[in-house]
Amino acid sequence: MRRYSVFAIAREAMRQHNGWDRAWASPEPKSHYDVIIVGAGGHGLATAYYLGKNFGIKNVAIIEKGWLGGGNTGRNTTIIRSNYLQDPSAAIYEKARSLYETLSQDLNYNIMFSPRGVMMLAQTESEIRGYRRTEYANTLQGVETRFIGPNEVKRLVPIMNIHGPRYPVLGALWQPRAGTARHDAVAWGYARACSDMGMDVIQNCEVTGIESVGGQVSAVVTTKGTIGTKKLAMVVAGHSGHLANMAGFRLPVESVALQAMVSEPIKPAIDVVVMANTVHGYLSQSDKGEMVIGGGADHFNNYTQRGSWMHIEETTRALVETFPMLSRLKMLRQWGGIVDMTGDRSPIISKTPLGNTFINCGWGTGGFKSIPGSGWAMAELVAKGEPGPLAQAFSLDRFREGRFIDESVAAGVAH
Ligand code: FAD
Ligand code: PYC
Numbered sequence: 001m002r003r004y005s006v007f008a009i010a011r012e013a014m015r016q017h018n019g020w021d022r023a024w025a026s027p028e029p030k031s032h033y034d035v036i037i038v039g040a041g042g043h044g045l046a047t048a049y050y051l052g053k054n055f056g057i058k059n060v061a062i063i064e065k066g067w068l069g070g071g072n073t074g075r076n077t078t079i080i081r082s083n084y085l086q087d088p089s090a091a092i093y094e095k096a097r098s099l100y101e102t103l104s105q106d107l108n109y110n111i112m113f114s115p116r117g118v119m120m121l122a123q124t125e126s127e128i129r130g131y132r133r134t135e136y137a138n139t140l141q142g143v144e145t146r147f148i149g150p151n152e153v154k155r156l157v158p159i160m161n162i163h164g165p166r167y168p169v170l171g172a173l174w175q176p177r178a179g180t181a182r183h184d185a186v187a188w189g190y191a192r193a194c195s196d197m198g199m200d201v202i203q204n205c206e207v208t209g210i211e212s213v214g215g216q217v218s219a220v221v222t223t224k225g226t227i228g229t230k231k232l233a234m235v236v237a238g239h240s241g242h243l244a245n246m247a248g249f250r251l252p253v254e255s256v257a258l259q260a261m262v263s264e265p266i267k268p269a270i271d272v273v274v275m276a277n278t279v280h281g282y283l284s285q286s287d288k289g290e291m292v293i294g295g296g297a298d299h300f301n302n303y304t305q306r307g308s309w310m311h312i313e314e315t316t317r318a319l320v321e322t323f324p325m326l327s328r329l330k331m332l333r334q335w336g337g338i339v340d341m342t343g344d345r346s347p348i349i350s351k352t353p354l355g356n357t358f359i360n361c362g363w364g365t366g367g368f369k370s371i372p373g374s375g376w377a378m379a380e381l382v383a384k385g386e387p388g389p390l391a392q393a394f395s396l397d398r399f400r401e402g403r404f405i406d407e408s409v410a411a412g413v414a415h
Contacts (some may be wrong), residue, residue: 046375069187096373123304
């Protein structure tokens with residue numbers, strides 16, 4: 001792979017940009033791999049990348065039924081933060097956030113990480129108590145967050161109306177090193193690096209069955225034929241229940257569409273990310289100038305990957321209270337992605353009842369921020385067959401043993 005650099009851009013500028021390589025290859029599947037990863041979203045691709053980088057395992061295929069990054073990875077509102085309450089969560093989300101800081105250099109691909117700061121508004125007394133508790137927990141965990149008052153909120157976000165008609169802004173949990181990144185670029189950067197290591201990213205190839213011999217996985221059945229494997233990693237977010245079913249077990253996961261939309265582009269108006277969880281809506285401005293707006297989840301389980309009518313009204317009404325200037329914007333488009341919700345709003349990174357088969361799912365409404373940390377932890381699990389310190393608490397056993405990792409407040413999104 002040719003490295004991207006200022007010299008490469010200058011060289012290509014001299015020859016009508018005819019010399020760029022394809023960013024990744026599009027191979028046909030081989031008959032057998034050491035590891036097959038199902039799902040070329042951020043988590044699947046990051047798992048492959050760290051398998052190669054940290055463990056030297058490169059005979060790997062990443063199998064995707066659509067196009068890479070076309071699931072939730074390419075549909076999310078790109079918020080990256082690590083202000084979670086429980087220790088195992090803070091550890092994995094902060095690992096991910098810190099990997100994001102240098103991911104562009106690591107992948108030699110500009111993922112446009114923008115540590116512009118994320119604030120979660122407190123608009124009720126109980127939110128103040130909840131966020132102060134998170135601030136204290138984060139201090140002990142080494143995650144830099146602080147509770148700020150309404151005047152500081154207004155200073156950071158002048159377009160905000162802090163005296164809202166229903167819920168005044170009473171303060172916010174502020175994480176200055178949190179931010180956003182370009183979601184497609186995260187998938188593309190990992191895919192390019194995986195392809196460069198000799199891994200096969202196989203798109204338009206759906207896994208329709210899983211074969212086993214003596215309780216160990218042996219192959220996956222796909223729309224491009226049966227492919228043998230020594231190990232299998234299932235990383236398919238909202239479709240995890242189907243994959244688990246193919247492997248012969250059930251998951252404590254529900255699938256539901258989470259909603260988002262963007263406005264027409266305007267000049268820079270807000271340079272931090274705001275999550276307003278009581279009125280419910282969240283907002284940031286993309287580099288193109290669009291207001292990126294997130295809503296809640298549909299109120300029923302589904303696999304539609306479509307925008308829902310009710311969220312247009314519900315979310316814009318909520319955000320207009322907090323940002324009155326939004327009322328003058330036109331909305332450009334809306335969409336939904338199928339998120340995988342666990343009961344405690346924490347992920348699953350785990351061995352499964354089928355031998356040499358591992359699962360990474362349950363990131364629900366909040367897994368974009370965790371992609372590098374999740375891939376790091378999942379690669380260790382797949383390579384060693386046992387979870388390392390980052391993944392240990394997130395095993396499937398916790399649902400049987402009652403070891404829940406309750407992050408329903410930190411998840412921040414109505415579901
Ligand atoms: P995906 O990106 O969905 O990848 C899974 C892939 O598996 C898909 O490409 C799918 O096609 C493929 N697949 C499924 N079944 C099969 C099969 N049988 N065979 C082959 N391939 C298969 N998180 C944040 O941290 N911050 C946010 O601001 C944020 N906002 C969000 C906003 C919205 C509207 C949505 C929908 C989600 C948001 N999230 C956010 C959550 C985040 O997007 C997800 O948690 C994360 O992207 C999940 O990544 P993934 O790689 O696990 O899944
Ligand atoms: O997890 O920060 C988050 C988030 C924001 C919008 C959807 N998820």
